[in-house]
Amino acid sequence: MSARNDGNASSFAGEVRNMAHATAVRVDTSNGMLRVSVQGALTAETVGAARASLVKALPTGGSSAVELNLAQCHELDASGVSIAVFLFRLTKSAGTTFSVTGIDGDRKLLVDLALRGQEPVPAGSPLGLVREVGRASLFIAHDLYDLVRFIGELSIVAAHVATQPRLLRVRDTIGGMARHGTDAVPVVSLLGLLIGTIIAFQTFDPMAKYGAKLQVADVVAISVVRELGPLITAIILAGRSGSAFAAEIGTMKVTQELDALRTFGIDPVRFLVIPRILAVVLVTPLLSVYATILGVAGGYLILGPEGFTLAQYIDEVRQALTIGGFLQGLAKAAVFALLVGAIGCLAGLRTGQGPGAVGLSTTRAVVTGIVSIVVADAILGSFFYALGI
Amino acid sequence: MVQTATATTPNAGQQAVSIALRGVSIGYDKPIVEGIDLEIRSGEIMFVGGGSGCGKTTLLSCMTALRKPLAGSIEIAGVDLAKASEEDIQRVRRKFGVMYQLGALFGGKSLLENVRLPLEEFTDLDDRAMDDIARAKLGLVGLGAHAHKDPSEISGGMQKRAAIARALALDPPIIFLDEPSAGLDPVTSADLDALIVALNRMLGTTFVIISHELASIFAIGHRFAMLDGARKKLVALGAPAELRDHSPDQWVRDFLNRVPTAET
Numbered sequence: 001m002s003a004r005n006d007g008n009a010s011s012f013a014g015e016v017r018n019m020a021h022a023t024a025v026r027v028d029t030s031n032g033m034l035r036v037s038v039q040g041a042l043t044a045e046t047v048g049a050a051r052a053s054l055v056k057a058l059p060t061g062g063s064s065a066v067e068l069n070l071a072q073c074h075e076l077d078a079s080g081v082s083i084a085v086f087l088f089r090l091t092k093s094a095g096t097t098f099s100v101t102g103i104d105g106d107r108k109l110l111v112d113l114a115l116r117g118q119e120p121v122p123a124g125s126p127l128g129l130v131r132e133v134g135r136a137s138l139f140i141a142h143d144l145y146d147l148v149r150f151i152g153e154l155s156i157v158a159a160h161v162a163t164q165p166r167l168l169r170v171r172d173t174i175g176g177m178a179r180h181g182t183d184a185v186p187v188v189s190l191l192g193l194l195i196g197t198i199i200a201f202q203t204f205d206p207m208a209k210y211g212a213k214l215q216v217a218d219v220v221a222i223s224v225v226r227e228l229g230p231l232i233t234a235i236i237l238a239g240r241s242g243s244a245f246a247a248e249i250g251t252m253k254v255t256q257e258l259d260a261l262r263t264f265g266i267d268p269v270r271f272l273v274i275p276r277i278l279a280v281v282l283v284t285p286l287l288s289v290y291a292t293i294l295g296v297a298g299g300y301l302i303l304g305p306e307g308f309t310l311a312q313y314i315d316e317v318r319q320a321l322t323i324g325g326f327l328q329g330l331a332k333a334a335v336f337a338l339l340v341g342a343i344g345c346l347a348g349l350r351t352g353q354g355p356g357a358v359g360l361s362t363t364r365a366v367v368t369g370i371v372s373i374v375v376a377d378a379i380l381g382s383f384f385y386a387l388g389i
Numbered sequence: 390m391v392q393t394a395t396a397t398t399p400n401a402g403q404q405a406v407s408i409a410l411r412g413v414s415i416g417y418d419k420p421i422v423e424g425i426d427l428e429i430r431s432g433e434i435m436f437v438g439g440g441s442g443c444g445k446t447t448l449l450s451c452m453t454a455l456r457k458p459l460a461g462s463i464e465i466a467g468v469d470l471a472k473a474s475e476e477d478i479q480r481v482r483r484k485f486g487v488m489y490q491l492g493a494l495f496g497g498k499s500l501l502e503n504v505r506l507p508l509e510e511f512t513d514l515d516d517r518a519m520d521d522i523a524r525a526k527l528g529l530v531g532l533g534a535h536a537h538k539d540p541s542e543i544s545g546g547m548q549k550r551a552a553i554a555r556a557l558a559l560d561p562p563i564i565f566l567d568e569p570s571a572g573l574d575p576v577t578s579a580d581l582d583a584l585i586v587a588l589n590r591m592l593g594t595t596f597v598i599i600s601h602e603l604a605s606i607f608a609i610g611h612r613f614a615m616l617d618g619a620r621k622k623l624v625a626l627g628a629p630a631e632l633r634d635h636s637p638d639q640w641v642r643d644f645l646n647r648v649p650t651a652e653t
Contacts, residue, residue: 117534
């Protein structure tokens with residue numbers, strides 16, 4: 001394949017060869033008219049090279065009109081016709097006229113059909129970054145608006161259910177407690193125990209330097225009871241339950257089950273969201289207490305072999321803990337559960353269309369859930385500190 | 390669409406065979422239909438149909454090399470799909486495109502990206518050339534202005550047209566369509582028929598259409614191959630109107646004339 005400049009600014013030519021036949025693309029300009037002539041076959045096999053040749057030969061100056069002459073084109077298929085699409089879009093963006101000559105019948109129909117509805121080549125905009133930032137800002141604003149609106153709707157429905165308890169789906173709530181509470185016990189056990197053990201293991205040597213080996217129990221007790229017990233439980237909750245809420249409700253939306261509920265006059269928030277959130281809010285503090293107990297026990301796995309008796313360890317833990325600290329952990333667990341449940345359900349309700357939508361909602365539920373937990377932990381930690389708890 | 394769909398029967402004697410089925414039995418554990426002998430000619434619009442459960446979709450799976458027939462041979466481009474190696478099957482797959490019943494467009498990808506995908510996988514074309522080809526194919530099916538839309542943003546009829554554009558991506562000589570009219574209103578269905586006729590005439594593409602949509606069969610079908618699950622065989626093959634009026638098989642005539650069965 002070669003592209004040749006004849007030396008005359010008004011005439012260029014390129015030639016494409018393949019095994020069966022040669023395809024030549026000639027570009028001529030005269031009187032402001034750009035004429036592109038194709039000789040040979042314009043098919044899936046030749047169109048790539050023909051297009052490259054044409055692009056190379058196209059003059060940089062503007063033309064008032066562009067003509068594609070296919071009189072010498074002896075073979076044209078549905079890929080070959082993309083040359084016409086290319087020139088058509090180019091002329092459309094330049095505001096010049098475009099015509100195809102030298103064909104009739106089915107070939108003309110093929111070209112006419114292919115050109116239907118084609119958009120001009122988009123011009124690059126120097127404001128691209130500004131536009132993207134604006135678009136992202138609007139997206140975030142829209143997300144916040146949805147969240148506020150959802151919280152409002154949730155509050156109204158929750159108040160309504162509180163005044164009329166028969167509206168609560170008790171069976172679904174209890175089922176949810178079993179699924180999101182009892183079923184989570186094994187993983188909570190493992191992580192709770194390990195987290196206490198790891199804290200004791202990592203702090204033992206530094207504390208030993210100051211002769212405060214037994215005070216490792218204080219570090220374990222305070223960090224697990226106030227922070228890590230509720231935090232680990234909530235992160236497990238986000239991974240297990242938040243994602244499940246988003247996937248379940250999201251799938252129901254995709255399969256129009258939410259529409260079916262609405263047409264029955266059943267509010268999906270009352271029917272689906274309230275039982276799920278209530279279940280996790282009730283069960284998460286219990287799980288958190290359980291994780292905390294195991295975490296504290298995990299600390300003894302390090303101190304026990306160092307010669308401390310269980311009675312010594314428990315006595316040290318008892319001295320380190322306060323009722324306020326314990327209640328702080330419980331309150332955090334309940335708030336985290338509320339956040340994870342609400343974010344998971346909201347992600348499900350906002351699920352879009354298409355096969356990827358449910359996956360996207362699930363990811364959003366987990367990521368937003370975990371970020372919200374950590375942010376809420378920081379806020380609540382500062383709040384309790386200010387209160388002197 | 391730009392024109393009315395009409396069937397112009399190609400000259401049978403002068404046409405090469407595009408797909409040849411010889412003694413084909415299809416089914417799963419047990420055969421659903423046995424001994425199918427069928428030659429589909431190049432440039433033909435061939436409908437394959439029959440009652441529900443007669444094995445037409447299973448036959449499509451066999452013809453598109455997704456499953457092997459229980460017996461017999463299915464030859465496309467000189468390769469017997471029943472015995473071919475995976476390498477040969479991959480080569481033959483470039484010779485045909487398939488439009489599935491629900492479009493099977495890839496969600497999360499625009500229509501343009503859907504049509505581009507086979508070009509990206511199987512050609513060395515540069516990025517812009519692939520774009521132009523994909524746009525041309527979308528233009529052919531009347532979706533030039535919707536190139537950047539997601540499949541979820543367009544109607545069922547448009548999804549099917551986009552799926553045809555994707556099937557056309559590599560300019561295959563054969564296109565299989567599975568129930569193209571299913572779930573479409575009569576006007577959209579007629580538009581799709583007109584598109585098939587236009588593509589068949591302009592590009593010479595062979596269309597094998599799995600359908601029992603009588604309006605489409607009579608409007609655009611050159612020939613109709615009819616399977617009967619009860620008798621486990623191909624019971625009729627010929628021009629649709631000819632079969633409707635003169636088939637020696639009563640069941641075939643009743644089916645094509647929409648005569649209710651005694652049970653109903």
